[in-house]
Amino acid sequence: MPSVPVNEVKGASNMWMLLQIVSDPTPVKRPVDEGWIGRIAEGDMDAFRMLYDAVSGSVYAFAYSLVRNRHDAEDVLQETFLRIHAYAAAYRPQGKPLAWIFTIARHLAQDKRRERTRIQPLEVFPSDDIRQIEHAEHRILLHALLNGLSEEDRQIVVLHTAVGMKHREIAEVMNLPLNTVLSRHHRALKRLKAIAKEENV
Amino acid sequence: MTSRECQRRLAGALNEWQPSVSFDDIVQALQQPRDTVPLLSFPDHRRTVRRWIPVAVAVCLMLMIGVGGALLHRYGASGPAPVEPVVDSVSTVVDIDVNPGIELSINASDRIVTAHAVNDDGQSVLKGLDLKQQPLPTAVQMIFQSMITRGYVADADNLILVTVQNADQVEADRIHGIINGGVDTVMSEHNLSVSVTNQTVEAFDAVTQFAQEYGISNGKAAFILSMAEQQPTLEAAALAEFSFAALAAIAQHQDIPLSELVDYDAEDGLWNRIIGALSNEVAQAETTLGVSLLTPEKAKQLALKGLHNDWIAENALFVRVELVWEKGAPVYRLEFVSLGYLYEYAIDAIDGEFQNPDGSTTTTEPNGTIRSTLAGGGTRTDIDTPPTKATTTTTAPTTTMPTAVEGGISDEKAKSIALFRLGIKEQDATGILVNRLEQYISVRFFYEKALYAFHLDPSNGKSIRTIFLPEDTPVEKYNIDEWDALEIALTQAGLQMDECGEQTIMYGVDKNQTPYIDVTFVDRSYSYSYYYRINGKDGSIITTTSAPLVPDGISEEQAKSIVFTREDIPEQDAHNVSVGRHPQEQELSVSFTYKNQLYCVYVHGETGKVMKSVYLPLDIALHQYRIDEWEAQEIALAHAGVPVEECDERTIMYGADMNGTVYIEVIFATNGYSYYYRIHGEDGSVLTTTIAPMGGNHDAPSL
Numbered sequence: 001m002p003s004v005p006v007n008e009v010k011g012a013s014n015m016w017m018l019l020q021i022v023s024d025p026t027p028v029k030r031p032v033d034e035g036w037i038g039r040i041a042e043g044d045m046d047a048f049r050m051l052y053d054a055v056s057g058s059v060y061a062f063a064y065s066l067v068r069n070r071h072d073a074e075d076v077l078q079e080t081f082l083r084i085h086a087y088a089a090a091y092r093p094q095g096k097p098l099a100w101i102f103t104i105a106r107h108l109a110q111d112k113r114r115e116r117t118r119i120q121p122l123e124v125f126p127s128d129d130i131r132q133i134e135h136a137e138h139r140i141l142l143h144a145l146l147n148g149l150s151e152e153d154r155q156i157v158v159l160h161t162a163v164g165m166k167h168r169e170i171a172e173v174m175n176l177p178l179n180t181v182l183s184r185h186h187r188a189l190k191r192l193k194a195i196a197k198e199e200n201v
Numbered sequence: 202m203t204s205r206e207c208q209r210r211l212a213g214a215l216n217e218w219q220p221s222v223s224f225d226d227i228v229q230a231l232q233q234p235r236d237t238v239p240l241l242s243f244p245d246h247r248r249t250v251r252r253w254i255p256v257a258v259a260v261c262l263m264l265m266i267g268v269g270g271a272l273l274h275r276y277g278a279s280g281p282a283p284v285e286p287v288v289d290s291v292s293t294v295v296d297i298d299v300n301p302g303i304e305l306s307i308n309a310s311d312r313i314v315t316a317h318a319v320n321d322d323g324q325s326v327l328k329g330l331d332l333k334q335q336p337l338p339t340a341v342q343m344i345f346q347s348m349i350t351r352g353y354v355a356d357a358d359n360l361i362l363v364t365v366q367n368a369d370q371v372e373a374d375r376i377h378g379i380i381n382g383g384v385d386t387v388m389s390e391h392n393l394s395v396s397v398t399n400q401t402v403e404a405f406d407a408v409t410q411f412a413q414e415y416g417i418s419n420g421k422a423a424f425i426l427s428m429a430e431q432q433p434t435l436e437a438a439a440l441a442e443f444s445f446a447a448l449a450a451i452a453q454h455q456d457i458p459l460s461e462l463v464d465y466d467a468e469d470g471l472w473n474r475i476i477g478a479l480s481n482e483v484a485q486a487e488t489t490l491g492v493s494l495l496t497p498e499k500a501k502q503l504a505l506k507g508l509h510n511d512w513i514a515e516n517a518l519f520v521r522v523e524l525v526w527e528k529g530a531p532v533y534r535l536e537f538v539s540l541g542y543l544y545e546y547a548i549d550a551i552d553g554e555f556q557n558p559d560g561s562t563t564t565t566e567p568n569g570t571i572r573s574t575l576a577g578g579g580t581r582t583d584i585d586t587p588p589t590k591a592t593t594t595t596t597a598p599t600t601t602m603p604t605a606v607e608g609g610i611s612d613e614k615a616k617s618i619a620l621f622r623l624g625i626k627e628q629d630a631t632g633i634l635v636n637r638l639e640q641y642i643s644v645r646f647f648y649e650k651a652l653y654a655f656h657l658d659p660s661n662g663k664s665i666r667t668i669f670l671p672e673d674t675p676v677e678k679y680n681i682d683e684w685d686a687l688e689i690a691l692t693q694a695g696l697q698m699d700e701c702g703e704q705t706i707m708y709g710v711d712k713n714q715t716p717y718i719d720v721t722f723v724d725r726s727y728s729y730s731y732y733y734r735i736n737g738k739d740g741s742i743i744t745t746t747s748a749p750l751v752p753d754g755i756s757e758e759q760a761k762s763i764v765f766t767r768e769d770i771p772e773q774d775a776h777n778v779s780v781g782r783h784p785q786e787q788e789l790s791v792s793f794t795y796k797n798q799l800y801c802v803y804v805h806g807e808t809g810k811v812m813k814s815v816y817l818p819l820d821i822a823l824h825q826y827r828i829d830e831w832e833a834q835e836i837a838l839a840h841a842g843v844p845v846e847e848c849d850e851r852t853i854m855y856g857a858d859m860n861g862t863v864y865i866e867v868i869f870a871t872n873g874y875s876y877y878y879r880i881h882g883e884d885g886s887v888l889t890t891t892i893a894p895m896g897g898n899h900d901a902p903s904l
Contacts, residue, residue: 048227049224052224056222058215061215070220073220078227085227107414130218138210138217141214142214142218151649160208161212162216175626176626177624
C-alpha cells in the first residue's frame with residue numbers, strides 16, 4: 001500500500017474544505033467577551049483594559065503586517081482603540097467582536113499605508129523592529145512572515161495564528177472568498193515551513 | 202515541521218512581539234481633545250464626532266445663479282484675486298457618483314489637488330486624465346467628457362449624485378453650482394439630459410468608515426446611511442451594492458421623502474427630474490405591482506432556495522449580485538460558485554420570479570464542458586475541470602473579434618473568472634485589459650508587482666493558459682517569448698497544441714541571472730504532466746521533467762462504480778456526486794450526499810481498493826468541532842502506535858452522543874486486529890478504545 005501523507009492529501013477535497021471551515025485549529029486563543037464592548041460604551045475602563053490586554057498584541061502584529069513600520073503600526077494600534085472607545089455604543093452584538101475590531105484596524109492600516117506611500121515607497125521592513133525579540137527562532141519566523149509572504153497572505157496568517165480567527169471570519173474581515181483564504185493560508189504555511197527549514201529552525 | 206507546529210511557533214513569536222504603546226498611553230490619548238489624535242484618512246480634514254444629521258437645505262440656488270454668480274460671490278465684483286494661495290491644502294472634498302465613482306479634493310482656489318477613483322469604473326474614467334491643478338469647472342468637464350466617451354453616460358436621462366463635503370453650507374452651495382454648470386455644459390454638447398442630485402455633508406467618521414468598508418464614495422455612503430435612517434427596515438449594508446439610480450428608485454418605492462436625503466428645492470422640481478430620469482423603469486415597476494423591490498439578500502436567498510439542495514447552498518460564495526434593468530424591468534443578476542460549479546441566476550427584482558425558462562436540460566460543449574440549465578431557473582457550469590480543447594497554433598493570434606461569441610461569455614464575465622482564479626478582487630488588480638481574440642479571451646492585469654495574463658475559452662470561460670510575468674523581469678535579455686517557449690516545449694514533448702491541456706507559463710531569472718521561461722502542462726487525457734524550463738536567451742532546454750499522472754490507474758467512472766457498489770447505494774439516488782483525483786497520492790476521492798449524510802470515500806488510484814471512508818451526518822453540530830477527521834486519525838494511529846501505511850482501510854464517522862458530546866470515530870485494522878477509537882471532537886481526547894482480534898485468538902497488543 002502506498003504511503004498516504006496525512007497532511008498532504010487534504011488539499012483537494014471538498015470534504016476538507018468543509019471541515020476546515022468548522023474545525024480550524026487555533027494555536028492561540030484570545031477570548032474576547034463581546035459584553036466588554038457594551039461596557040466600554042458605558043464608560044467601563046476595566047472592560048476597555050481587558051479588551052486591550054486581550055487583543056492589543058495581535059492588533060499591533062496585524063497592523064505591522066500591513067504597514068511594516070513600528071511607528072505606524074503603533075499609530076494604528078492607538079487609533080484602533082480610540083475608535084473602539086468612540087464607537088462602542090454603535091456596535092451591534094453579532095457574535096463577531098474580533099471581526100469588528102480587525103476591520104477597523106485594517107482600514108486604518110490601509111489609510112496609514114496610503115499616507116506613507118505618498119511620502120516614500122514602502123521598502124523591505126526594517127529588521128530593527130524585531131531586534132527586541134529574544135528568541136532567534138522567533139526572529140527568523142517573524143522575518144519570514146514579514147518578508148517572505150505577500151501582503152494578503154501575511155494578514156491571513158496573522159489573523160489566524162495571532163488572533164485565533166477562523167478562516168470564515170478572516171474571509172469576512174478581508175472581504176475575500178473563503179476558498180481563497182483557505183488556499184492562501186495553506187500556501188503561506190508551506191512557504192513559512194520552507195523558509196524555516198532553510199534556516200534550520 | 203508540521204503546519205501545526207509552524208503555527209504554534211509563529212504564535213509564540215507573535216506573542217513575544219509586543220508594541221511599546223501601553224494601555225495608559227491610550228487612556229492619555231482619550232483624554233486629549235479629539236482633534237489632537239492623529240487622523241489617518243483625509244488628513245486635511247479635522248473630523249469631529251457628532252451625530253450625523255442629513256442636511257436638507259436648498260442648494261439649487263446656484264443653478265439659477267450660474268457659475269458667474271458663484272465667482273461673483275467668491276471674488277466680489279472686482280474679479281479674482283491676482284495671486285492665488287501658495288499652500289495647496291484641501292478645502293473641500295467632492296464625490297461624484299454615476300456608476301463610476303470619483304472623489305476630488307479641491308483647494309481654496311478651486312483647483313484639483315487630488316482625484317481618486319472609488320471604484321473600477323471610476324478608474325477607467327480617470328485613465329489618461331491629468332486633473333491635478335486643473336480648475337474645477339475644467340476638471341468636471343474633462344471627467345464627464347470621459348464618462349460619455351466610455352459609455353457611462355449614454356442614456357437619454359442620467360442620474361448623478363454630487364456630494365460636497367464642507368461644513369460651510371454657503372461654500373458648499375457655491376461648489377455645487379460650479380459642478381452643475383460643468384456637467385450641464387458637457388451634457389448639452391452631446392444632447393444628453395441629466396439630473397444632478399446635490400448633497401452636502403460634513404466629514405464624519407461613521408460615513409467614512411462605512412464608505413471604506415463597502416468600497417464606495419463618502420457621498421454614496423452618506424446617501425445610503427440617510428436612507429437607512431429614514432426607513433429602518435432597509436439594511437444599509439445591503440444598499441451599498443446598488444448604483445445611485447437604483448438607490449433613488451428604492452427610495453421612491455419606500456416612500457422616503459427625497460427632501461430628507463439630499464439638498465432639495467421644491468421649485469427646482471428635482472424630484473420630478475429624478476422621476477424623469479428613472480421614468481421608464483421605475484414607473485413601470487411601480488404601476489405593475491406598486492411594491493418594493495426585493496433586497497439583494499432576498500434575491501440571494503431565492504437563488505439558493507431554487508437549488509433545492511442545502512449542501513450546495515451552504516457552500517455558495519457569491520461573486521456577483523447586481524440589480525440591472527432589462528427590458529424595462531429591474532432584474533437581479535446573481536452568480537455564485539459552489540463545489541466546483543459556477544451558478545448563474547436572473548431573478549425579477551419585483552416578484553422574485555426566475556427569468557430563465559423552467560425545465561432541466563444539459564448541453565455538452567464541443568470541448569466536453571457540461572453546461573446545465575437547472576430546474577427552477579439558472580445555469581450551472583463546471584469551472585474546476587481544466588479544458589480538453591485547446592488552440593491549434595503556437596503563434597499568438599492577433600485577430601480581434603469585435604463582439605462576443607454568441608452563447609459565449611462576456612468580457613465582464615471573463616474578467617471576473619480571471620480574477621476569481623487568482624483569488625483576488627477587482628480593486629486589487631490594476632490596468633485590467635480584456636481583449637477578445639479569435640481563439641481565446643485574454644484578460645491581463647497587474648497584481649503584486651507581476652503581470653498576469655489569463656487566456657480563457659470564449660465559449661465557457663475555462664482556462665486555456667495562464668502567463669505570469671514578474672514586473673522586474675529583464676525583458677531585454679529575452680530573445681524568445683512565451684509562444685516560442687510553448688512551441689519548444691510541445692515539440693520536445695512530441696505533442697501538438699490540440700493534444701495538450703491547460704498550460705502555465707512563468708517568466709523568471711535563476712541564480713546565475715539566466716532568464717528562463719517555465720512551461721508546465723498536462724496532456725489532453727491527463728495521463729502525463731510536463732514541465733520545461735527554457736532558456737530565455739537561446740531557447741535551449743535547461744530542465745525537463747515529465748511524470749505519469751495516472752499510471753495504469755482506474756478512471757473516475759470506475760471509482761464511482763466501486764464506491765457506490767460498496768456502499769450499496771444507487772448512484773442515481775445520490776446527490777452532489779463529485780470525484781477528485783489526487784495524482785501525488787495515487788488516489789481518487791468520491792464524495793456525495795445520500796439521505797442526509799455526506800460520504801467521502803478514497804479509492805486507490807491503481808488498484809481501486811477503498812482506502813478510507815468518511816461519513817458525516819449533515820445535521821451534525823460542526824461548529825462544535827475543534828479537530829477534523831485528519832487529526833482524529835492522527836490521534837488514533839499515534840495512540841495505537843500504528844503507522845498509517847501499515848493499516849488497512851480506515852473508517853471515520855462523525856457523531857454526537859446523548860449528552861451532546863461531539864466525537865469522531867476512527868476504525869482501522871492491522872496485523873490481524875481491528876481498532877476502534879472514539880475521539881472527543883472538541884479537545885481530541887480519546888473517549889473509548891476497543892481492540893479485537895480478527896478471526897483468531899491472538900493476544901491483544903499493548904497500547
